[in-house]
Amino acid sequence: MNIKLTLPDNSIKEYPSGTTLLEVSKDFAGNYSNPIVEGVFQGIGTDLQKPLLEDGTVDFILRDTEEGMRVYVRSLLFLFLVAIKELRPEVKIEARNSLGSALFCEITNGITLSNYDLKALETYMKELVAESEPIVYQHINKKAAEKLLCERHEEDRLELLQTVPDDQVLTCYSLKGHREYFFGPMLPDCGYLKLFELINYENGIVINYPETGEMDELDVFIDSPKLNKMFHEMEEWSTMIRCNTVAKLNRIIKEGNARGIIQVAEALHEKKIAAIADEITQNGKDVHLVLIAGPSSSGKTTFAQRLSIQLIVNGLRPVPISMDDYYQERRKTPRKPDGSYDFECVEAIDLELFNDHLKRLLAGETVKIPKYNFRTGLREYRGRELTLNEKSVLIVEGIHGLNERISAVVPAENKLKVYISALTPMSLDDYNRIQTTDMRLLRRMVRDSQFRSHDALMTLKLWEDVRRGEEKYIFPFQEEADIIFNTTLVYEFAVLKKYAEPLLRSVPVTEDVYTNAQRLLDLLSHVTPLDKELIPNNSILREFVGGSAFKEAL
Known part of the structure; x- marks a missing residue:
């Protein structure tokens, strides 16, 4: 069975039902100077890995936009969290606030990481980038999500889940077997995340990433102590x-x-x-x-x-x-x-x-x-x-x-x-x-x-x-x-x-x-x-x- 998609150039093309936005995007990647990082189906921002099962209008979001950078940073944070869980699972991290083009993550259980520790984390992350490790798009029903959060003793997430209708299918992501739920689309794999660095900062870690659209080099992290x-x-x-x-x-x-x-x-x-x-x-x-x-x-x-x-x-x-x-x-x-x-x-x-x-x-x-x-x-x-x-x-x-x-x-x-x-x-x-x-x-x-x-x-x-x-x-x-x-x-x-x-x-x-x-x-x-x-x-x-x-x- 085929579906009809109205594409960014206003053409209409048939694709097999179940085709993902990522597969559709490959037909248009050459039209843009920046990578496609998110799909838009029927006007709604959607993960590129989502399979399409009905006719509709398709568009794309590029990395050099504000929304595109949200996807980049969200995926970069997931990569960092997985590195922590793989190498230093005793460390508890919370994402706090932006500092310019950087994200401050606080270590909330008092553990201090040395520059050597950060280098090991960064090296591991870059290995996953070099291997284009997949960020797997998965579906989970509300009951299964509740069971998972109960096992992990995540009370706030469990309580927030009560705002979701019982019959709603939730999206979660898996990287190296670690499953997380993020409020927004993710990149298809780690290969997109070529530029970043980890910096020791106060009682946590700063993840420095490029300015919107600037992917040739990483800017020097500029501290904002008063704001922080x-x-x-x-x-x-x-x-x-x-x-x-x-x-x-x-x-x-x-x-x-x-x-x-x-x-x-x-x-x-x-x-x-x-x-x-x-x-x-x-x-x-x-x-x-x-x-x-x-x-x-x-x-x-x-x-x-x-x-x-x-x-x-x-x-x-x-x-x-x-x-x-x-x-x-x-x-x-x-x-x-x-x-x-x-x-x-x-x-x-x-x-x-x-x-x-x-x-x-x-x-x-x-x-x-x-x-x-x-x-x-x-x-x-x-x-x-x-x-x-x-x-x-x-x-x-x-x-x-x-x-x-x-x-x-x-x-x-x-x-x-x-x-x-x-x-x-x-x-x-x-x-x-x-x-x-x-x-x-x-x-x-x-x-x-x-x-x-x-x-x-x-x-x-x-x-x-x-x-x-x-x-x-x-x-x-x-x-x-x-x-x-x-x-x-x-x-x-x-x-x-x-x-x-x-x-x-x-x-x-x-x-x-x-x-x-x-x-x-x-x-x-x-x-x-x-x-x-x-x-x-x-x-x-x-x-x-x-x-x-x-x-x-x-």
Whole structure:
């Protein structure tokens, strides 16, 4: 029996029923400069080893895409875990967080591995790569999966399995006889994983891998100690309150204890924001400028408002000014290679004027503050004048806040750079993390729908450009921050679910981003929903779901 497949070139071809996407991909591999690492069937991202049993539309995902690199890293982690189980089975590993183009894995049972140990692990892994050791795609029913997890005493995974329908067939993978379940497709064999290195790092191991699409050489691992410290703090705190996995969050909600976890999470934010305000006002400090920067949907606006309140409590006078009002006039705005305006580059800001105003304000002069008219592309002066006194603190929010060029005229002792991000500690289990970028994308999608009349389709289509700008203009400067504030709330995944699911379901199957929408729906399917009514109106999460006490400022 044959099936008819509509292929990437829009041709229709018959294949025997049971043909895998990997076999189909061989007919198209020569059309691409990068390897095919994942299939798409009927708009849904699918393992290349999946057999096709019905007519449908086929497409492919390449390694040099964000989703393609997810497949690469997921498979690389599996290879590393198998090496650990083969050579050092007494070592317990948990995948923690990304550090640039590297993955930090913590050793959770206190064992220390030497550089010699890492070399042995790396050599073994490279042997499997050289042999193109198969990563075997397997099916398992729910009952068999429960039995396996019971034998392995993996309570969180077993509890998470309860969100899966009883009749659903699950996908698992086997490498050298070791079976694991991963939330997402894997590579067909280890031969794809040619570039990586293992590095001893703190209480664990960093797996360094190439940047997206760059497979000719491995970049030098660049440490991010401030960012990693913040990840560790959040991991330890969420573990302490027993809410570091989706299964634990689901249990808290089902047992009626959601109010408590919300209050504790919000109290942590308030405590940390108050501590930042205290640092600004402590004896011997002379801080009159606070620069707040962070990627999209990190909660910068609400953070700035809450920090301002704490500064007032401490007897200071916060004065907000917008970096957006210092955009170059349209005729001077830099352009991208395609001729469109580049509003995200630092040169899009009139650096000379902004620094001049900072210098004069901090010297006690009165300055006329502009208002940028985005419709005309001109700066306008509408009578706003500012004069600072010894109690004034300028609060400036903008994506370039950490870039020293923005505030070069202000001495370091007179300013504080704050980096805001949503570094989620939440994971599905020891090896399957919920990525920070996914959480921010869900936040942005919900906010765009609530306040900007954008549907999920538009948000998803714009996301690639947003991420490109972050990688270029924000992330390279994050270690320049004096303080990193994590805006993640351990319970927010459950609140966002209620809003994001209907938005994601509205994305048409004919759109390229439908694959991403379905991936996010699959992720959300594992969490129990939580209503927003319990969330205080000054919560950072209110910036996205509505009902914020700061809505006038938003």
